[in-house]
Amino acid sequence: MKKLENNLSAGIMALPSFPLVLVTVSHNIMTAGAFHFYSFKPPSVMVGIMPDKYTYELMNEHNEFGINIPRADQIELVRTCGSVSGRQIDKYQKAGVTPFEAVEINSTLIKECPVNIECEVVHKVDFIGTHQWFVGKIKAVHIDDVYARDQALMFWIGEYRKVGKFLEKA
Amino acid sequence: MKKLENNLSAGIMALPSFPLVLVTVSHNIMTAGAFHFYSFKPPSVMVGIMPDKYTYELMNEHNEFGINIPRADQIELVRTCGSVSGRQIDKYQKAGVTPFEAVEINSTLIKECPVNIECEVVHKVDFIGTHQWFVGKIKAVHIDDVYARDQALMFWIGEYRKVGKFLEKA
Numbered sequence: 353m354k355k356l357e358n359n360l361s362a363g364i365m366a367l368p369s370f371p372l373v374l375v376t377v378s379h380n381i382m383t384a385g386a387f388h389f390y391s392f393k394p395p396s397v398m399v400g401i402m403p404d405k406y407t408y409e410l411m412n413e414h415n416e417f418g419i420n421i422p423r424a425d426q427i428e429l430v431r432t433c434g435s436v437s438g439r440q441i442d443k444y445q446k447a448g449v450t451p452f453e454a455v456e457i458n459s460t461l462i463k464e465c466p467v468n469i470e471c472e473v474v475h476k477v478d479f480i481g482t483h484q485w486f487v488g489k490i491k492a493v494h495i496d497d498v499y500a501r502d503q504a505l506m507f508w509i510g511e512y513r514k515v516g517k518f519l520e521k522a
Numbered sequence: 523m524k525k526l527e528n529n530l531s532a533g534i535m536a537l538p539s540f541p542l543v544l545v546t547v548s549h550n551i552m553t554a555g556a557f558h559f560y561s562f563k564p565p566s567v568m569v570g571i572m573p574d575k576y577t578y579e580l581m582n583e584h585n586e587f588g589i590n591i592p593r594a595d596q597i598e599l600v601r602t603c604g605s606v607s608g609r610q611i612d613k614y615q616k617a618g619v620t621p622f623e624a625v626e627i628n629s630t631l632i633k634e635c636p637v638n639i640e641c642e643v644v645h646k647v648d649f650i651g652t653h654q655w656f657v658g659k660i661k662a663v664h665i666d667d668v669y670a671r672d673q674a675l676m677f678w679i680g681e682y683r684k685v686g687k688f689l690e691k692a
Contacts, residue, residue, distance in 0.1 A: 391651020
Protein backbone atom coordinates (compact mmCIF):
# COMPACT_ATOMS: atom_id res chain seq x y z
CA MET A 353 0.00 0.00 0.00
CA LYS A 354 1.55 3.27 -1.15
CA LYS A 355 1.28 6.38 0.96
CA LEU A 356 2.19 10.04 0.68
CA GLU A 357 4.93 10.91 3.19
CA ASN A 358 4.63 13.92 5.48
CA ASN A 359 8.37 14.40 5.60
CA LEU A 360 10.03 15.14 2.25
CA SER A 361 13.36 13.81 3.56
CA ALA A 362 11.79 10.35 3.33
CA GLY A 363 12.63 10.55 -0.39
CA ILE A 364 16.31 10.82 0.46
CA MET A 365 16.18 8.17 3.20
CA ALA A 366 14.58 5.75 0.72
CA LEU A 367 17.62 5.75 -1.59
CA PRO A 368 19.37 2.39 -1.43
CA SER A 369 23.15 2.89 -1.31
CA PHE A 370 26.02 4.79 -2.94
CA PRO A 371 29.78 4.22 -3.23
CA LEU A 372 31.68 5.46 -0.20
CA VAL A 373 34.94 7.22 -1.03
CA LEU A 374 37.78 8.93 0.78
CA VAL A 375 38.61 12.38 -0.54
CA THR A 376 42.21 13.52 -0.16
CA VAL A 377 43.23 17.14 -0.54
CA SER A 378 46.79 18.13 0.22
CA HIS A 379 47.61 15.94 3.26
CA ASN A 380 44.07 15.56 4.61
CA ILE A 381 41.46 12.77 4.25
CA MET A 382 37.65 13.09 4.35
CA THR A 383 35.01 10.34 4.19
CA ALA A 384 32.34 11.13 1.56
CA GLY A 385 29.07 9.44 0.72
CA ALA A 386 28.09 12.20 -1.70
CA PHE A 387 30.00 11.13 -4.77
CA HIS A 388 29.09 10.27 -8.36
CA PHE A 389 30.48 10.26 -11.85
CA TYR A 390 29.78 13.55 -13.65
CA SER A 391 30.59 13.07 -17.36
CA PHE A 392 32.08 10.41 -19.59
CA LYS A 393 33.83 13.02 -21.73
CA PRO A 394 35.84 14.68 -20.38
CA PRO A 395 36.03 11.85 -17.81
CA SER A 396 34.94 13.57 -14.62
CA VAL A 397 33.41 12.95 -11.22
CA MET A 398 31.75 15.06 -8.55
CA VAL A 399 31.81 15.16 -4.78
CA GLY A 400 29.57 17.00 -2.32
CA ILE A 401 31.20 18.56 0.74
CA MET A 402 29.58 20.33 3.67
CA PRO A 403 30.93 23.88 4.10
CA ASP A 404 31.86 23.36 7.77
CA LYS A 405 34.40 20.68 6.83
CA TYR A 406 38.14 21.30 6.80
CA THR A 407 38.21 19.63 3.35
CA TYR A 408 35.88 22.35 2.04
CA GLU A 409 38.48 24.99 2.90
CA LEU A 410 41.24 22.87 1.38
CA MET A 411 39.25 22.28 -1.83
CA ASN A 412 38.77 26.00 -2.33
CA GLU A 413 42.44 26.64 -1.63
CA HIS A 414 43.96 23.87 -3.78
CA ASN A 415 41.27 23.18 -6.45
CA GLU A 416 42.53 19.63 -6.74
CA PHE A 417 41.52 16.42 -5.00
CA GLY A 418 42.02 12.69 -4.93
CA ILE A 419 39.21 10.10 -4.83
CA ASN A 420 40.34 6.97 -3.02
CA ILE A 421 38.04 3.94 -3.22
CA PRO A 422 38.27 1.80 -0.08
CA ARG A 423 37.48 -1.92 0.08
CA ALA A 424 34.54 -3.23 2.12
CA ASP A 425 37.04 -4.55 4.70
CA GLN A 426 38.35 -1.01 5.29
CA ILE A 427 35.37 0.28 7.30
CA GLU A 428 37.65 1.12 10.22
CA LEU A 429 39.71 3.43 8.01
CA VAL A 430 36.50 5.09 6.83
CA ARG A 431 35.18 5.46 10.37
CA THR A 432 38.42 6.95 11.62
CA CYS A 433 38.59 9.49 8.79
CA GLY A 434 34.94 10.39 9.38
CA SER A 435 35.19 10.79 13.14
CA VAL A 436 37.77 13.55 13.58
CA SER A 437 38.73 16.77 11.82
CA GLY A 438 42.02 17.08 9.97
CA ARG A 439 42.32 20.54 11.49
CA GLN A 440 43.55 18.87 14.68
CA ILE A 441 45.29 15.69 13.58
CA ASP A 442 47.15 13.88 10.81
CA LYS A 443 44.53 11.39 9.60
CA TYR A 444 47.08 9.23 7.77
CA GLN A 445 48.83 8.70 11.08
CA LYS A 446 45.61 8.29 13.09
CA ALA A 447 44.19 5.73 10.62
CA GLY A 448 47.51 3.97 10.08
CA VAL A 449 47.57 4.37 6.31
CA THR A 450 50.33 5.47 3.94
CA PRO A 451 50.29 8.66 1.86
CA PHE A 452 51.84 8.65 -1.58
CA GLU A 453 52.28 11.60 -3.92
CA ALA A 454 49.86 12.05 -6.80
CA VAL A 455 51.49 12.40 -10.22
CA GLU A 456 49.29 15.06 -11.85
CA ILE A 457 48.07 17.07 -8.85
CA ASN A 458 49.68 18.36 -5.65
CA SER A 459 48.04 16.04 -3.16
CA THR A 460 48.60 12.82 -1.31
CA LEU A 461 46.65 9.64 -2.10
CA ILE A 462 46.04 6.60 0.10
CA LYS A 463 48.31 3.67 -0.77
CA GLU A 464 46.09 1.07 0.90
CA CYS A 465 43.02 1.93 -1.23
CA PRO A 466 42.82 -0.16 -4.42
CA VAL A 467 41.76 2.78 -6.64
CA ASN A 468 43.01 6.39 -6.61
CA ILE A 469 41.66 9.01 -8.98
CA GLU A 470 43.42 12.38 -9.34
CA CYS A 471 41.14 15.31 -10.18
CA GLU A 472 41.29 19.00 -10.95
CA VAL A 473 38.29 21.12 -9.88
CA VAL A 474 36.67 22.46 -13.07
CA HIS A 475 33.33 23.61 -11.66
CA LYS A 476 31.63 24.42 -8.36
CA VAL A 477 27.87 23.96 -8.58
CA ASP A 478 26.29 27.26 -7.60
CA PHE A 479 22.99 26.13 -6.16
CA ILE A 480 23.87 25.66 -2.51
CA GLY A 481 22.09 23.35 -0.11
CA THR A 482 23.77 21.44 2.71
CA HIS A 483 26.57 20.40 0.35
CA GLN A 484 28.80 22.21 -2.10
CA TRP A 485 29.29 19.97 -5.12
CA PHE A 486 32.68 20.14 -6.83
CA VAL A 487 33.13 18.76 -10.36
CA GLY A 488 36.58 17.27 -10.94
CA LYS A 489 38.14 16.42 -14.28
CA ILE A 490 40.14 13.20 -14.02
CA LYS A 491 43.88 13.75 -14.55
CA ALA A 492 45.30 10.34 -13.56
CA VAL A 493 44.00 6.96 -12.33
CA HIS A 494 45.80 4.29 -10.28
CA ILE A 495 44.18 0.85 -9.99
CA ASP A 496 45.38 -2.25 -8.21
CA ASP A 497 45.41 -5.19 -10.61
CA VAL A 498 43.43 -7.37 -8.19
CA TYR A 499 40.66 -4.74 -7.77
CA ALA A 500 37.13 -5.59 -8.88
CA ARG A 501 33.93 -3.58 -8.35
CA ASP A 502 32.65 -6.20 -5.90
CA GLN A 503 35.37 -5.25 -3.40
CA ALA A 504 34.24 -1.66 -2.87
CA LEU A 505 32.31 -0.28 0.09
CA MET A 506 28.80 1.13 -0.17
CA PHE A 507 27.04 3.49 2.20
CA TRP A 508 23.89 5.41 2.69
CA ILE A 509 22.47 7.19 5.77
CA GLY A 510 23.03 4.87 8.70
CA GLU A 511 24.25 1.79 6.82
CA TYR A 512 27.49 0.39 5.45
CA ARG A 513 26.89 -2.27 2.81
CA LYS A 514 28.78 -4.48 0.41
CA VAL A 515 28.44 -4.04 -3.35
CA GLY A 516 25.39 -6.02 -4.43
CA LYS A 517 25.33 -9.37 -6.18
CA PHE A 518 25.63 -9.27 -9.98
CA LEU A 519 22.25 -9.93 -11.62
CA GLU A 520 22.53 -9.47 -15.39
CA LYS A 521 24.64 -7.84 -18.05
CA ALA A 522 23.18 -4.60 -19.37
CA MET B 523 50.24 -4.30 -7.66
CA LYS B 524 48.95 -0.80 -8.44
CA LYS B 525 49.43 0.68 -11.87
CA LEU B 526 48.81 4.00 -13.59
CA GLU B 527 46.08 3.62 -16.24
CA ASN B 528 46.58 4.93 -19.77
CA ASN B 529 42.87 5.56 -20.20
CA LEU B 530 41.35 8.07 -17.79
CA SER B 531 37.90 6.52 -18.28
CA ALA B 532 39.20 3.60 -16.21
CA GLY B 533 38.48 5.78 -13.19
CA ILE B 534 34.80 5.85 -14.13
CA MET B 535 34.65 2.16 -15.05
CA ALA B 536 36.12 1.31 -11.63
CA LEU B 537 33.16 2.76 -9.74
CA PRO B 538 31.13 -0.04 -8.13
CA SER B 539 27.41 0.64 -8.59
CA PHE B 540 24.72 3.32 -8.27
CA PRO B 541 20.94 3.28 -7.80
CA LEU B 542 19.08 2.86 -11.06
CA VAL B 543 15.98 5.04 -11.37
CA LEU B 544 13.24 5.75 -13.87
CA VAL B 545 12.71 9.43 -14.60
CA THR B 546 9.22 10.46 -15.60
CA VAL B 547 8.49 13.81 -17.22
CA SER B 548 4.99 14.51 -18.46
CA HIS B 549 3.93 11.12 -19.91
CA ASN B 550 7.41 9.81 -20.77
CA ILE B 551 9.80 7.46 -18.92
CA MET B 552 13.63 7.36 -19.08
CA THR B 553 16.05 4.93 -17.43
CA ALA B 554 18.82 6.79 -15.58
CA GLY B 555 21.96 5.54 -13.90
CA ALA B 556 23.21 9.08 -13.29
CA PHE B 557 21.29 9.95 -10.15
CA HIS B 558 22.21 11.05 -6.62
CA PHE B 559 20.91 13.00 -3.70
CA TYR B 560 21.88 16.69 -3.89
CA SER B 561 21.14 18.29 -0.52
CA PHE B 562 19.48 17.35 2.75
CA LYS B 563 17.99 20.83 3.13
CA PRO B 564 16.09 21.66 1.06
CA PRO B 565 15.63 17.93 0.40
CA SER B 566 16.77 17.61 -3.20
CA VAL B 567 18.17 15.16 -5.70
CA MET B 568 19.93 15.39 -9.06
CA VAL B 569 19.81 13.50 -12.31
CA GLY B 570 22.13 13.57 -15.32
CA ILE B 571 20.55 13.39 -18.78
CA MET B 572 22.25 13.21 -22.16
CA PRO B 573 21.14 16.08 -24.44
CA ASP B 574 20.11 13.78 -27.29
CA LYS B 575 17.38 12.21 -25.15
CA TYR B 576 13.71 13.04 -25.51
CA THR B 577 13.59 13.46 -21.72
CA TYR B 578 16.16 16.27 -21.99
CA GLU B 579 13.74 18.23 -24.17
CA LEU B 580 10.88 17.47 -21.83
CA MET B 581 12.86 18.52 -18.76
CA ASN B 582 13.65 21.88 -20.28
CA GLU B 583 10.04 22.36 -21.31
CA HIS B 584 8.36 21.27 -18.05
CA ASN B 585 11.03 21.90 -15.36
CA GLU B 586 9.50 19.14 -13.26
CA PHE B 587 10.22 15.44 -13.03
CA GLY B 588 9.44 12.28 -11.11
CA ILE B 589 12.04 9.82 -9.76
CA ASN B 590 10.63 6.31 -9.65
CA ILE B 591 12.68 3.66 -7.85
CA PRO B 592 12.22 0.21 -9.37
CA ARG B 593 12.72 -3.06 -7.54
CA ALA B 594 15.51 -5.48 -8.51
CA ASP B 595 12.87 -7.76 -10.05
CA GLN B 596 11.82 -4.99 -12.44
CA ILE B 597 14.85 -5.19 -14.76
CA GLU B 598 12.59 -5.85 -17.75
CA LEU B 599 10.74 -2.56 -17.14
CA VAL B 600 14.09 -0.79 -16.94
CA ARG B 601 15.37 -2.47 -20.11
CA THR B 602 12.21 -1.61 -22.03
CA CYS B 603 12.31 2.05 -20.99
CA GLY B 604 16.01 2.22 -21.86
CA SER B 605 15.71 0.57 -25.27
CA VAL B 606 13.34 2.87 -27.16
CA SER B 607 12.67 6.61 -27.41
CA GLY B 608 9.46 8.09 -26.07
CA ARG B 609 9.40 10.24 -29.19
CA GLN B 610 7.97 7.23 -31.03
CA ILE B 611 6.01 5.27 -28.47
CA ASP B 612 4.09 5.34 -25.21
CA LYS B 613 6.51 3.68 -22.82
CA TYR B 614 3.85 3.02 -20.17
CA GLN B 615 1.99 0.95 -22.75
CA LYS B 616 5.12 -0.71 -24.16
CA ALA B 617 6.40 -1.67 -20.66
CA GLY B 618 2.97 -2.61 -19.35
CA VAL B 619 3.02 -0.27 -16.36
CA THR B 620 0.41 2.11 -15.00
CA PRO B 621 0.73 5.91 -14.93
CA PHE B 622 -0.74 7.84 -12.03
CA GLU B 623 -0.91 11.61 -11.63
CA ALA B 624 1.61 13.32 -9.36
CA VAL B 625 0.10 15.55 -6.67
CA GLU B 626 2.53 18.50 -6.66
CA ILE B 627 3.82 18.52 -10.24
CA ASN B 628 2.25 18.05 -13.67
CA SER B 629 3.66 14.64 -14.52
CA THR B 630 2.81 10.99 -14.41
CA LEU B 631 4.53 8.57 -12.00
CA ILE B 632 4.84 4.78 -12.24
CA LYS B 633 2.39 2.94 -10.01
CA GLU B 634 4.36 -0.32 -10.01
CA CYS B 635 7.53 1.31 -8.58
CA PRO B 636 7.63 1.23 -4.76
CA VAL B 637 8.98 4.79 -4.41
CA ASN B 638 8.00 7.92 -6.39
CA ILE B 639 9.60 11.29 -5.72
CA GLU B 640 8.11 14.46 -7.25
CA CYS B 641 10.64 17.20 -8.04
CA GLU B 642 10.77 20.74 -9.34
CA VAL B 643 13.92 21.73 -11.29
CA VAL B 644 15.71 24.42 -9.27
CA HIS B 645 19.08 24.40 -11.00
CA LYS B 646 20.77 23.20 -14.19
CA VAL B 647 24.49 22.65 -13.67
CA ASP B 648 26.30 24.79 -16.20
CA PHE B 649 29.46 22.81 -16.75
CA ILE B 650 28.46 20.55 -19.62
CA GLY B 651 30.01 17.19 -20.39
CA THR B 652 28.13 14.22 -21.82
CA HIS B 653 25.31 14.82 -19.33
CA GLN B 654 23.27 17.81 -18.26
CA TRP B 655 22.68 17.54 -14.53
CA PHE B 656 19.35 18.85 -13.24
CA VAL B 657 18.88 19.58 -9.52
CA GLY B 658 15.36 18.90 -8.31
CA LYS B 659 13.80 20.07 -5.07
CA ILE B 660 11.55 17.37 -3.63
CA LYS B 661 7.88 18.40 -3.56
CA ALA B 662 6.18 15.10 -2.63
CA VAL B 663 7.17 11.51 -1.84
CA HIS B 664 5.13 8.30 -2.22
CA ILE B 665 6.48 5.12 -0.61
CA ASP B 666 4.99 1.64 -0.51
CA ASP B 667 4.82 0.44 3.08
CA VAL B 668 6.58 -2.83 2.23
CA TYR B 669 9.51 -1.06 0.55
CA ALA B 670 13.00 -1.46 2.03
CA ARG B 671 16.32 -0.29 0.57
CA ASP B 672 17.35 -3.90 -0.11
CA GLN B 673 14.65 -4.20 -2.77
CA ALA B 674 16.04 -1.54 -5.11
CA LEU B 675 18.01 -2.09 -8.30
CA MET B 676 21.61 -1.02 -8.73
CA PHE B 677 23.49 -0.43 -11.96
CA TRP B 678 26.78 0.70 -13.34
CA ILE B 679 28.26 0.45 -16.84
CA GLY B 680 27.44 -3.01 -18.13
CA GLU B 681 26.06 -4.51 -14.92
CA TYR B 682 22.75 -4.73 -13.09
CA ARG B 683 23.19 -5.64 -9.43
CA LYS B 684 21.20 -6.08 -6.26
CA VAL B 685 21.65 -3.74 -3.30
CA GLY B 686 24.57 -5.08 -1.26
CA LYS B 687 24.42 -6.98 2.00
CA PHE B 688 24.20 -4.88 5.15
CA LEU B 689 27.54 -4.82 6.97
CA GLU B 690 27.40 -2.41 9.92
CA LYS B 691 25.47 0.54 11.25
CA ALA B 692 27.21 3.85 10.69
